[in-house]
Amino acid sequence: MWKPNVRAMTKNWLDMGLRPRAVTRDIDWGISLPLSDDKWASKRVYVWFEAVQGYYTCARIWAERHAKQAGHPLGDAAWEDWWKVGPDGVSPKHIYFMGKDNIPFHTIIWPSIIMGLNSASSGKSPSHQPGPGELALEYNVPANEYLMLQGGQFSKSRKHGVWLPSFLERYDPDTLRYYLSINMPEGHDTDFRWDEFVDRVNNELIGTYANFVNRVMTLTHRLKSEGSNPLSTFYDASLHADESERIQTLLDSATESMERQRFKEALRSIMGIAQLGNSILQRAEPWAHIKEPEATEARGPLSSLAMSWLICRGLAVTLRPFMPFQSDRLWGMLGEDADIDSILWDEAFTGSSFSWNSESPSPLFVRLDLDEIIQHERSLVEALENSNGNEPESVGDDAGGDFIDFDDFMKVQLRTGRIISVDDHPNADKLYVIKIEDGNDSTRTVCAGLKEHYEPSELVGMNIVFVANLAPRKLRGVVSEGMLLAADGEDGNVTVLTADGDIAPGSVVR
Template identity: 30%
Template sequence: MEDHQIKRYTVTAALPYTNGPVHIGHLAGVYVPADTYVRYLRLKEKDVIFVCGSDEHGVPITLKARKEGVTPQEVVDKYHKIIGDSFRDFGISFNIYHRTSSQTHHETAAGFFRNLYDKGVFTEESTEQYFDESAQQFLADRYIVGTCPVCGNENAYGDQCEKCGTSLNPTDLINPHSTLSGKAPVLRKTTNWFLPLDKMQPEIETYVESHQKDWRTTVFGQCKSWLNGGLQPRAMTRDLEWGVKVPVEGADGKVLYVWFDAPIGYISATKDLLNADLSEEKKKEYYLKNIPVKEASWEDYWKSEETKLVHFIGKDNIVFHCIIFPAMLMAHGGYTLADQVPANEFLNLEGDKISTSRNWAVWLPEFLKDFPGKQDVLRYVLTSAAPETKDNDFTWKDFQARNNNELVAIYGNFINRVLVLSHKYFGGKAMPVGVLSQQDQEVAEQLKEFPEKIGYALENYRFREALSEFMNLARLGNKYLADEEPWKLIKTDPERVQTVLNIGLQLAANLAILSQPFLPNSADALFTMLNLMPQHWKEAGNINLLPEGHILNEAKLLFEKIEDGPIQAQIQKLLNTKMENEQVKLPLIEAKPNITFEQFAALDVRVGTILAAEKVAKTKKLLKLSIDTGLDQRTVVSGIAEYFEPEAIIGKQVSILINLEPREIKGILSQGMILMAENPEGKLSFATPSEAFTNGSVIR
């Protein structure tokens, strides 16, 4: 969309799931860049709303409730408050932080579904789904656990094996069992409503293709991969009790699919944001910010060609925001489609993938407690290391170094020197600028370029680049003072020092303006020290922000050095977590139901030898093995590539189940499964005879 066509912006941030607190991976991937962008738009005096809220439906909520022995509503109430409080205390400037358990949301999501239903958009299909006869309920994918057919992991879920990463259907699992009763489920017919993405593919493809030049490579590439594989109808309802009830007859015990319901949360949040009749109690519940919003209806922000819609998400949500949600909006009609979806990659922690289940994370509530007043430092570090085009890593040592060597030694040092010297030599006043030297004029000319350079980077979602340019201005100020040496000049040419410090103060005022999207708390502190009201972006680049005789307030440190002690404490906390994880054994699964001897005897397990091994193209987990079973030579695809090098296992004897029904994996027909042993740390070992056996020997 061309800039001259845009009258308003609707900016959304991915709805965090209310089964745990927010961590730095969430901040780096979504919330810090989104907040930076929105703060910039406000400084440009744009009409913008920034909406978010808690995603409170779906199977993980019910699993969490079951585990903690409470109701799903108690779970979401608990974490909605924790997450909302953390965002507020950290300084994410949502106009509203909403929740999908609200009445407004249930009415909006149900009405949206009903609109599509009445238009005949959905197809009603009967499918076989696993049912727990003991619990008397259909089982969502995450309520089913079994053995992964690819890697043999016995704790694979019905939608994905978290060990080898393979996407699964519940019926793919070997020996599936219900997490509710531990018993084997049975297949029963159930009816659900499907969004026919296959029929909508041409329209979706046109939409995606129109953004080839402006969407990030990862976003466009992932969308094209889905489209090239051919879109398939996707169920928009689920057999569950917790969620938005399906608003049609014959849908008892069914709720909307969480990825149908969740993105509509952006719309329901906007409705309540602009609802002037909301009570003060309800406004407090929804964390409404006192940020001016131009008088408008919610439709202006969702149903206008003059509105630019921007979704900030992580890369794991690309398909939902770029294919499924747009398809829903297209089917409904009248809605604005996203113009930009600047999805980020993932942030790792100390070289390891952030994992909530392993407590390998830096949780926002804990950070706020351990580092009070350091919100801007974390914003700075996460923006400097933002995973915009590839996964990046957060380390505590880097956090300390960026604070001490950049915020303190460069930006903070410049501000402190200018203000302290102005107080020391001229009683805290901005002195006359006097005659400008060539260097003064060069600094003034360079200053003019920074607002445009920083703004251009921000408008193109290059936040690391924008922050780097901001710091270049601080470096320019430091170099200017170092070259001029006013602490020496004061003895011989005090009039020249007046000019130097005047220009230094003007640079400081510009830094205050330009820092507001990145470092809002320190920007406020700097405006206070300068005795200046916060300024809009258009004022930046001006060398005359402070008039002659302007009185400054007391000089204070903008940033303080972080010592080794607090950093070492954080590192030790993570080391303790790692040790605890290593000591925890894998959770034991209840014993599987008894089988008959005849069933056991039906398994044909033989000794075989690996003749050849190679990695399967475009996968990280899979090896293609050629195995001599004694009876024949056959191909087996196994999810062990992360544990064994192909050349190291050639000639290795293995135990192989040879009468497993063949299955095509990544275009390769796999004819069996090799048996592996796994220890509590997740290490794999071949289940092999203790001495060499003839290929084809039977394992009983």
């Protein structure tokens, strides 16, 4: 059930062994410690010790403040249905959505806190699995990797982003929702590229789905309606058993993917139903029988058109989690009176409901122009930079400054290593003395200025990248035999560069 990237990061932490972890920070903001001694006055609770507990405490606060007044049968204990293992041993399903940098806090720290709370209440070993009446552990943590933009990180300060207010003034929000869903970084980092965005919208969202809907709507409206849907008299379910079976297979696949939080897979399966609808129309050629719908040879093709209408109805329901605005528009064009949210997912493509809206249909989406989008984005970035008194930065230009020769770059030996210990530098407040397993049956020492950004326990076990052929030098009395690579963000955050997966120490980075 858990994604490979989530399992791998969690296993990496566990393989290195769990160590004591500080739950306070020496900062002047955050939650103060509930201790009266003055020596704790400057301490604040570590955010990832208190934030995860907010999931649980918010439920209890809700129950105490609102459940009883609202007439909930369990009153102040209403929260227990959402958090405790039931008498039958069935646990509530807690699913946590986040980026990959927060994985260990939800797969290791938070479960440890829960198990500790259970142990304190029951007197049992902290390692025992929660039983009836105890707090349940999480069901799944489907964390995503990172979404990049044109090969780089999103950055508000560098004006490197997708500016939503401007985008939504000009374009349909569902075009962005579609692209972000189909390009979701579920298992690895993905890249937001404007050319790919336009291509997927024009060729997939419009070319496959919206065009199918438009063909069905316009062909149906060419039939004589007399105030009701003319397709209801032509539909013969017995002619479409094979198509119905294929639709059910694709829907089952989408359902399974949704249940496993594989949303990209689910969307692909649903779009596969739209592709099937297009093929049904192409084979049946109902447009050739619009003028003489009562002819014997028209019954099959027009039944296929009716089948396509029902497919449109099902697509409106199943695409709603991904693109709610177009689903509402399509639901209205279909003439449906029922609330679309009342239609069960499993029943989206069943039945033979032919509602009717006499108004002429309109396209669900408008084709996008890449040059127009790029020009607008450039103008927007320039306006934002000028408003801050900065010189406009050319979109797509290198931000690296001067170049070096390739041969010079190849002199630098980058290798992977695994951090095995982290200690305070004896003579420097901001430095750690880090021991790295470097693949040479030995360890090397590296001094790194990471003390303000990482706890030792956060670094131990990391698969990092370091410069292996940097000449050793003494830093405040300790010889450093290399350099760790880290990214320094505009907001002051420092992030150590790590190697994805379980790669052997000493591996060459190319």
